[in-house]
Amino acid sequence: MVLLDVEGLTKSFGGLKAISNLSFQVNEGEILGLIGPNGAGKTTAFNLIAGFMPPNSGKVILEGEDVVGLKPYAITRKGIARTFQIVKPFRKLTVLENVTLASFLRFSARKEAEAEAHKVLERVELAEKATSFASDLTLSEQKRLEIARALATNPKVLLLDEPMGGLNPTEIDHASILVREICKGGVTIIWVEHVLKAIMNSCHRVIVIHHGEKIADMPPEQVVTNPVVIEAYLGKKAKKYEEGEQTC
Amino acid sequence: MKKIAIIVGLIILGIAPIVFPSPFFVHLMIMVLMWTVLGAAWNILGGFAGQVSFGHATFLGAGAYTTMILYLKLGVDPWYGIILGGIVAVLISLPIGLICFRLRGPYFALSTLAVAEIIRLVALNWESLTNGPVGLLITTLPQVSLGGSPINWESKTPFYYIIAVIALGAIVMTLFVARTRLGAYLLALREDIDSAESIGINTLQTRVVALALSAFLAGTAGGFYAMYFRYVDPDAVFSIGLSVEMVFIAVVGGLTTVVGPLVGAMFLVTLGESFREHFLVGHLIFYGFFMMLAIRYMPDGVWGRLSVLIKKIYTKKGTNHGAA
């Protein structure tokens, strides 16, 4: 069943077309990967979907309702939560307070909101750090806090913006398991990533964006060997090199 | 332990003017309490919500003028006037918030300054409403009796009790903000507005609410000002100086705490008024000096420092009371 339907999203900054007629669908319960070279427009796409930027045209339909034009907090309330590429925890507050703020969305009483926050912290394995200040966490822990905060709003769709950035291989494996667990728990996930290994291992389907346009939409195994994708990442020279021509 | 402190505090509050009846002292306590209300008002917006306003005198003035005008022109008793003054201040705060909250940080602060100055100039010139630079004067307060005996408005004591009640209200309101979801949301948007929005917080609405509460408190304090000093003019109640004093009391006392404004007022107002008694001018020297000290050495304010010290004393003693 299609949960999120992005249709014809376009965004220009002055003369630069950052996103061009982007359309794709996300099925309920799947992990959709979103990859592409630097500057392709991945984070811009997230900003558009989550309401941090208005598109020039296009629709974002969640369960039949177009959410374009709504403010970010309203979109979160409708069920689309996001994390930020550069984590933005509330530094001077504790881990528990950070997540409680998010669970306040559903439980207006402090006690219940805190209880819910505890549960979420257990899911991301941050429970022991509940009373630490967000600024005292390691990067990997801060990324998990970011995810916990988003989860506490009970989203239908979770937008993960490069959660693996800056993590070492062990942490990446750990985080990938967490993402799969979240999906099993009933959350549909769109995952923007640079670390291709993590995407290939966990996603059901992958979309490739280049220069703001969708150039591929297929299962992970097919993406790696797709010539269009390879050319996008490595440029025309890579193709010529493969064909044996001189490139320098 | 906290409960004992609160009970003792309330008792002191109740009997102070009886124990120390000298007019200067009662006046001093009245000033401390009034500035506690103003500091608490600013603290809700500038402390909890982190939106530093340099134009809060607007709300003080609105409350003061409302009370004055309602009494002098329509015969509305000042105690109702004070509440109405608070409400008028809230009404004014709504458009101001919608305009100024588009800006952030120092730009927000400067815009509040601009708004405050515009309103001061309007008050100065709208003579049919405000009497312009001449100001408004109360000559006699209404004859009222409490429990059979008429209230003597020439003594400062009745005013003391009125402001004491208002101050208690301010502290209760701050407590309410601090303990509920509203307070948590304010602390979040103080840190990072985008982050707060991403977890479903309507930051504009939340800020407007904080401003409204803040304006109400400042407006009621303004109404009291009118009643106590019996004279208002635009340069007295709409001045940048008053706005700045509010900021200082809240910051020096300790932002985002409930008791901070009280501590700040006790400290600064006492120093200031005592100085003013002897030297007449320049009492704000202390405000400036302590603000600089606070930012440099005590960013959590005097109360912030004190409460850390108190905690240390308690944990050293081996008792763990999890105090404020």
Added chain:
Amino acid sequence: MVSGILTGSLYAMIGVGLTVIFGVMRIINMAHGDMVMLGMYSSFWALTLWKVDPFVSIILWVPAAFLVGMLAYRFLLKKIVPAGELNTLLYTAGLSLLVSNLALFIWTGDYRTIKLDYAVMPLRPFGIAVPIPLAIAFGMAILITVALYWFLVRTDTGRAIRATSQEPVAAALMGVNAAQMEMVTFGLGTALACGAGVLLAPSLYLYPTVGEILVAKCFVIVVLGGLGSVQGAIAGGLLLGVVESLGAVYVSVPYKDAIGFVIFLLVLLFRPSGLFGVGKS
């Protein structure tokens, strides 16, 4: 209108100091107006005690202010800057209150004026009355501005300041000594403010809290011109001077001050990088 340009040039001088301090160190210096006040009083006392004309004593006061500014930055402000823009704003607000009230305490709140013998009759070029002190002030302000322009554009230190003002990280990478630049900039800003004060003194009433309203007006200028932009501040200052004097004639005297603030709000809301958009918002 003419006097508007003349006063405007002095607003501009003060504004340039403010904008440069913000551009290089992101300090919103609420005490700037009090530096002007100190300049005013310095020239007053120089005249009263030593019988030296303000337009002469300026030669002493400007370098003195430069030094004081540098020292103030080094010993008072530098440690505060890392705490953030808002904290620095509060700190300078505290400093402003301290300085103006100290002045109030020492010199009392009595209004003072400077009377110059040669200032009694105004000049009348083309039939327009131009008060002499204002004319001289204008002339000197132009001189100082030209000197400043030459300094900022032609000398290495000046270019370093402009570079740091626009892109601090890049400037540091290119070997600019940020710490030195900061001290020099603050000294420069203070000197400009103080100098403007000396030049304004014969034309205005002197009182210790004059800094308050001046700094508010100068923020209007600086935001209008774009925080960090020198040309913007100059344009903004002249504009404000003209608008105020025109406003006094056509709108109404009391509301003329309000005009500046209304425009200020409008610019902040709709063009946050100012009319000349250099500063970051």
